Amino acid sequence: MEILEVGPRDGLQNESAIVSTPDKVRLITRAVQAGVRRVEAVSFVNPRLVPQMADAAEVMERVPRVEGVAYAGLVLNRRGLERAVAAGVDEVNVVVVASETFSRRNQNCGIDDMLDTWGAIAADARSAGLRTTVTIAAAFGCPFEGEVAPDRVEEIARRAAAHGPDEIALADTIGVGTPDRVEVLLDALTRAAPGARRRCHFHNTRNTGYANALAAVAAGVDTLDASVGGFGGCPFAPAATGNIATEDLIYALDRMGVPTGVDLASIIDAANWLAVRLDKPVPALLGRAGIFPGTP
Amino acid sequence: MEILEVGPRDGLQNESAIVSTPDKVRLITRAVQAGVRRVEAVSFVNPRLVPQMADAAEVMERVPRVEGVAYAGLVLNRRGLERAVAAGVDEVNVVVVASETFSRRNQNCGIDDMLDTWGAIAADARSAGLRTTVTIAAAFGCPFEGEVAPDRVEEIARRAAAHGPDEIALADTIGVGTPDRVEVLLDALTRAAPGARRRCHFHNTRNTGYANALAAVAAGVDTLDASVGGFGGCPFAPAATGNIATEDLIYALDRMGVPTGVDLASIIDAANWLAVRLDKPVPALLGRAGIFPGTP
Known part of the structure; x- marks a missing residue:
């Protein structure tokens, strides 16, 4: 099972405290040293709208370049792709939102236009030798429109697939999914x-995130996103928690005999380190409860 | 799906603040008004060892007696059974621990002796017209011995079954289970x-509790324990969270089309009420994140 560490991007983007460039690089370095082989490190969106990600190029200049480790950058337009190519990412991730209202509010662009943009980005990214991935956001529900029909997600996936992505992701952006819907x-x-x-x-x-992740594993999914410490949050529910935590996910997978190649204790250390930087407690539970079975 | 509300017993027992008898009755009343039909209301253990449960008889005197609502009391010996019968519970729950060390530390009694005690309690409880249930504690792992072999759990279940319980429960007392082990x-x-x-x-x-619960539902289990607000904790990991929360469980089941008969908003209200009594935040997430889809 491949873990895509999204803490440096999705995690930090939803934190109010701006993290310094060296600390972002330290977080990424800790994840890589723990055994993570794929990191969503940055996004190349409008720095006025997302100031936390304004230093994307500087972060990419300093990340450890290790054989077998790939860095992804989120892009939403061709300007973003140009910056991503210049910054030296290994792959670009384009987000297409499954709800029209959410798409317009989040990306100032409807679904049809975003799919066209994705097509243009896909062609250029391939020319530049980058892997491409499309994430279908709000696939399990929308904060504005409510339920999102699986047929609509399937149709978006079909249209996105026409441009030949290496990977398509389903994202439960607001945390409303359940395992049955994951299978569907x-x-x-x-x-x-x-x-x-x-x-x-x-x-x-x-509290359905881990059940959903394990349902996805049972359904044969190759890669799961997770965030060190489970930091981040949800802009639509300010008190809510964020991504599933890397350490809690790896713990469950370890106990189920699903190897990830990531060292649990190192991720717990990284989460505790990040908690000090963000001046807030770690949302993940494993660091508090302890690894079981413990060392004798 | 039947929800057995264990907040008044397993939840409160692991809280340091002693809750007053009227507040316990209010908590139970709120659960019943929300639609819960089975409550582990009290335990009849040594009041010197578990002062939170010393008022079990007084609680049982005042709980709302509603057609179709059953109250369970935990008992560990015949003295406890006598108190339970006198207090008017509808069912008794006897705990047999799956690990020898944990059994001796928790109940001052080895597994063999506890199975004998259960047999004596079962006979007397049946004579008194009470339903009986055996909970196999630490079935997924022990804080002292580490892994617990499924064969041992099966053997304990077989010996417990010889005394004719109405129900046998598997308890992941320290929260180390995963869905694959639930199935096994x-x-x-x-x-x-x-x-x-x-x-x-x-x-x-x-963070595997909800995944485990949904795996149990998929495996055809009739009843799941849950605690309003997810209060309580784990004496072996002082910073750790407690039982799965009634509202977060019901939310997932609601969205999966599994009816429980319990009103989600009323449970969230009860959890917020209890948070004030305990002077601590609600561990459950649903009250913070909001029900999805929301009312239009």
Whole structure:
């Protein structure tokens, strides 16, 4: 099972405290030293709208370049792609939102236009030698429109697949999914894009995130997103928690005999380190409860 | 799906603040008004060892007696059973620990002796017209011995089943289970006790509690324990969280189309009320994140 560490991007982006460039690099370095082989390190969105990510190029200049480690950057337009190529990311991740209202509010752009933008980005990214991945956001529900029909997610996946992504991800952006819906949407994704790898992105906003992640594993998903410490949050529910935590996910997978290659104790250390930087407690539970079974 | 509300017993027992008898009755009344039909209301253990439960008889005197609502009391010996009968509970729950060390430390009694005690309690409880249930504690792991073999749990279940319980429960007392183990142990329980109802009791200590609960539902379990607000904790990991929360469990089941008959908003209200009494935040996430989809 591949863990895509999204703490440096999705985690920090939803934290109010601006983290310094050296600390972002330290976080990424700690994840890589723990064994993570894929990191969503940065995003190349408008720095006026997302100041936490304004230093994307500087972060990418300093990340450890280790054989077998890939860095992804989120892009939403061709200007972002140009910055991503210049910064030297290994892959770009384009987000298409499954709800029209959320898409317009979040990306100032409807779904149709975003799919066209994705097509243009895909062609240019491939020319530049980058891997491409599309994340279908709000696939399990929308904060503005409510329920999102699986048929709509399947249709978006089909249209996104036409531009040949290496991978398509289903994201439960606001944490409203349940395991049964994970199965339904993964089946839809396989129908829509039989040639693409499948990835899932869960938030634990309502305590279903880990159940969803393990359901995705049972359904044969290759890659799961997680964030060191479970930091981050949800802009639509200010008191809510963020991404599923890397350490809590790895713990469950370890106990189920699913290898990730990531060292649990090192991730717990990284989460405790980040908690000091963010001046808030670690949302993940494993650091508080302790690894079981403990060392004798 | 039947929800056994264990907040008044397992939840409060692990809270340091002593809750008054009227507040315990208010908590139980709120759960019943929300639609809960089965409550572990009290325990009849040594009041010097567990002062939080010293008022068990007084609580049982004042709980609302509603058609179809059953109250359970935990008992560990015949003296406890006598008190339970006198207090007018509808069912008694006897705990047998799956690890020898934990059994001796927790109940001052080895597994063999506890199974004998259970047999004596079962006979007397049946004579008194009470339902009986056995909970196999630490079935997923022990804080002292580490891993607990499924074969041992199956053997304990088989010996417990010989005394004819109405129900046998598997308890992940310290929150170390994963969904694959839930399936294995439920299969073992069915082999060992084909005539007994199956119940599961999960803690979310390491963020696997809800995944485990939903795995148990998928495996056909009739009843799940949960605690309003997810209060309580784990004496072996002082910073850890407690039982899975009634509202977060019901939310997931609601969205999966599994009816519980319990009103989500009323449970969230009860959790917020209890948070004031205990002077601590609600561990459950739903009250913070909000019900999805929201009312239009």
